[in-house]
Amino acid sequence: METTIIRDEAAALGHLGVAALKMMAAVFTAQVPRFPGLVPPDEISDLVNQFFADKNPGYVDAVTAAPNDAAATRLTRKWAERWLVDRVRQHPWGALRNRLEKRLERSPLFAPSAVAHYWREASGEDADRPHTHAQLRATALAARVDVTFPTGGGAVTLGRAGQLEELIRRLLHVAGRLSVSDITRICADRFPSVMLSGDAHLSAVQSDDAGLDEAPADPDAVQVAADRIREAIRGETLLRLLTDKERLVIRHSEDMTALARALGVGRSSAYSAKAQLQARLIELAGDDERGMAALKSMIGLVLDEDGAVPSSPSDDLEDTRAI
């Protein structure tokens, strides 16, 4: 029997009542443990209130318009999940911003702009240049930055000496000057793993490809063969970093309908999963020629795998959402 107590109460009082409060508390009590480290259990009620303040006035109308209590609960669960995702993202966000600010201050390449929190190239003038967000994004993607994941957890290293500075310098070259928040946003897009703190599979990474960086490009046949072997090894290393969900995305990346079905989501979500994977792959392998070759070798390995891919990765999905 479907009940409409939440809606009836809202209509009678003109605002949400006890039934809605109970429902919200129950939703948060179930959701918050999926986001480890967010708050101690006794502070869940504070989260409920913060969510309530943040999501109104839209939330009240949306809950009242829901046809019954079950639908109101489903809506709250979804809104709460997204809100909690953003909250968790803010933690590493602040840390990334601090790291970037320190790098900006230390490097002689950059100088603070007259506008507070803005930075410019030390050799450039303090003025805006016309640019688009897409341009900045492309600039960030084109720069080579080696991301290393320390074994056993800990902070991810962004680039060897000078690489991150070079990326920021190129950004400032395009834009003239940028605020720390803008630079943080672009870097967060460029290095999504930095935002995925506590992501279990990252701790399994081995940085055993350090020697590969010294190999110069040489048309010599032996050298070519050696390169291929290295690409293959690097491909295998990359393969170990992928989650089951990411392997599924690679398998079905040519057919969005099949991908949506395999992931158990709609097509829009499938497109997003593909875009997310692309960003992560570039971040993992770098998007220079050699990185691409390693990626190709890895994609080959995934496509050769048979039956090793689970058909319903719902657990894994929850895991990646609950970053």
Next chain:
Amino acid sequence: MPSEAAERWFALAKQFPVSPKLRERVLRGSSQTDSVQSGQLRQADWRDISAMLVIDQVDDDGALAWAYPATLEPNVADSRAVIIDAERTPVGGAIGVWPTEAAWVPFAALDAIIATLPPTLLSVLRTAQQPETLLDTAGGVHRAHADPSPGSGSALGTDELLDALETLREAPRLTVRDDSQPPADISAIALPTIMQVLRVSQPRAMAIRLGKEQLTADETRALAAAVGVTETAIEALRLPLPRELDRELQEPRWRPMIRASAVDGDETAARAQLGYEAFQLAARQTGSGRELWRQRLETVRNLRSR
């Protein structure tokens, strides 16, 4: 929840009242008299998937609405979204709308009206269907600036909304068929036989014989056995619902009643059942047309709520 936190919650609840129009609608039994019209912001749901829609156009014969996905959730938007500022909306907060992602949605997926947008706003949304058109931002309507970063709450919310639209589109559509089927054979079964086998009153037996009542599987089996014909022959006695009744049943105003009587969420069966109840009433009345069917359905509603 600790009492201090609960007090704070109640203070917030009072600070954010339900939009007066929405409250009024819920109080007087939601959308019972309102037909689907362009400009409405409606709740829509199908198979436990919900979304909000702005109705742009209505295909009245086909019972379909050309609708834009929309949300009241703050901070959920991508570069395709158009945001109507809170000051301009008929609800308490801002509304995010995706005019470029419009789709035909069957009436069967539509639910209560949340608000109605003024025609000027609707025409701005129509203009925004062309992604390149510049919007007059002075009117309190603007495009969202950029795509949210992947994996953020905003990106998840947008994906979920557009995925929901795909589900809503798959709600059952009105099947158009012609009304010229021959009437059931009245003399096929004697009235007392029906009364005896199914243990029903004479008026109900008459309705069954006229093909105006839906029999359960058990009743069909019993009657077939008693008369000595196949079950298919009994089922063939049942008249299809008149087209205008079928069409009226698609209106969202009957949805709460259909949902309330649906077994295991089977709204299609519940809708047919409601239709046959109204059809039975017509056995003793004359006249047809959408308006008359509406009145008969209204009568069924009153009978059911007794």
